[in-house]
């Protein structure tokens with residue numbers, strides 16, 4: 345599986361490093377032997393056919409996989425040099441530095457204002473809350489739609505607005521990395537475009553890792569792209585095992601991929 | 616071909632008959648309910664006046680003046696309140712454990728099973744149990760029959776309902792919400808107390824109110840524990856002494872050979888039904904209010 349090893353570009357600073365990561369659900373290996381260095385201040389997208397373990401990898405980065413009892417990880421996930429799976433690590437602390445936005449918009453059943461303030465408050469934010477709420481909503485490009493109804497329920501917004509509210513809520517905890525798992529898959533094209541614009545803004549302050557099944561989106565928003573694929577596992581009966589095929593600058597992946605599988609996938613021949 | 620509805624066809628005839636039969640049974644099912652409430656209201660409402668609610672009951676025998684049910688009304692609230700104070704924290708805590716912390720292992724299965732068994736235990740058993748463990752042994756400050764013992768007996772009856780509604784209410788909360796909170800660095804405790812529990816508040820509150828209503832009308836567990844009293848519950852040790860409640864008052868006085876006491880029992884029935892009815896309406900109100908939000 346050494347074809348999945350990619351050398352990162354030396355001039356950029358690595359913030360998250362996956363080193364020979366294998367993740368299993370019970371005995372079933374969902375992804376195997378992933379090496380991947382994510383660079384700070386860049387947007388990295390994970391693409392590949394469904395079931396190849398993109399979400400699994402993403403959840404491993406902020407230890408959301410801890411919530412799945414059967415899930416176990418081998419290898420090392422380094423964040424700013426610290427091994428996230430060291431037994432001394434507090435997963436809650438990890439998630440404060442590495443926030444997550446989910447596929448389905450999931451605002452809290454609270455007011456728009458409280459949706460933002462909640463995370464900041466529990467993270468010990470002491471500054472001006474009004475200001476934080478405004479700046480977070482602005483960065484997530486949803487301020488104009490929300491500013492007159494900050495006390496309304498988060499559910500009163502449309503799906504696309506809710507998703508941007510969830511992004512704003514994540515921004516408000518001032519993480520270093522934001523993980524997004526198919527954040528636009530439940531949204532209409534216009535909301536999708538808005539969120540993509542948001543990501544261009546966010547890049548200035550955050551490292552972003554986004555899972556997407558939309559290759560055009562990967563092309564539009566990301567600097568780096570990792571292509572995952574799944575293959576029938578040798579030996580074991582049934583079940584596919586995901587692996588990282590190719591990881592490179594987005595334009596290299598889309599214009600001159602090294603692997604044939606990547607070429608096939610981006611030209612729509614499978615997946 | 617004729618597409619008109621034919622009353623006389625076999626299919627339509629049997630349909631009509633079966634509809635009538637189910638309608639009849641449905642009426643039979645609610646009839647007792649309506650009759651009981653009407654009967655109690657009619658028999659009891661005529662007895663209601665202000666003295667009734669402010670005076671103490673007179674010991675049977677004095678036919679001229681039977682007094683009131685003031686202490687029993689207060690006692691019902693006090694004993695049910697004690698039960699709630701015990702059952703709500705334990706029940707909600709247990710429900711939170713089952714829904715949020717346990718991993719469906721043998722221990723939580725055992726608790727769920729136990730809860731189901733407990734909810735089927737006849738209330739008199741709860742009374743005898745508390746009598747045996749607390750009243751007869753005088754473990755609580757040497758007191759014998761007491762409001763406290765009565766409250767403990769009622770809490771045993773409320774507990775399963777509170778655990779179950781908390782457990783089920785929390786399970787209805789979408790996992791996305793939990794993930795959302797954890798994904799922005801909330802601890803499990805914060806997630807439960809600030810996100811999941813508030814989201815499940817309506818079913819939990821409804822369940823608690825229904826449990827209260829059920830407990831408020833219980834007699835059997837109180838006969839062995841709270842007993843009865845002809846006096847106001849006052850003084851620093853009021854909870855450690857026997858206390859009057861509406862249900863026990865009804866039980867005691869309805870069987871007296873004296874007309875005046877029987878009337879008092881009817882009045883107490885009326886007030887008790889009113890209290891329980893109100894509590895049930897409140898629970899309806901809670902769920903309506905929240906679902907319209």
Ligand SMILES: Nc1ncnc2c1ncn2[C@@H]1O[C@H](COP(=O)(O)OP(=O)(O)O)[C@@H](O)[C@H]1O
Pocket residue numbers: 369374393394395396397398399400401412414586
């Ligand atoms: N909670 C889970 N329990 C067991 N297996 C899972 C779980 N989540 C995902 N899987 C399995 O892991 C593999 C990868 O899933 P996932 O990471 O969701 O893929 P992707 O996001 O690329 O579609 C799939 O075969 C899936 O069935």
Ligand SMILES: [Mg+2]
Pocket residue numbers: 398399400525555
């Ligand atoms: Mg996925």
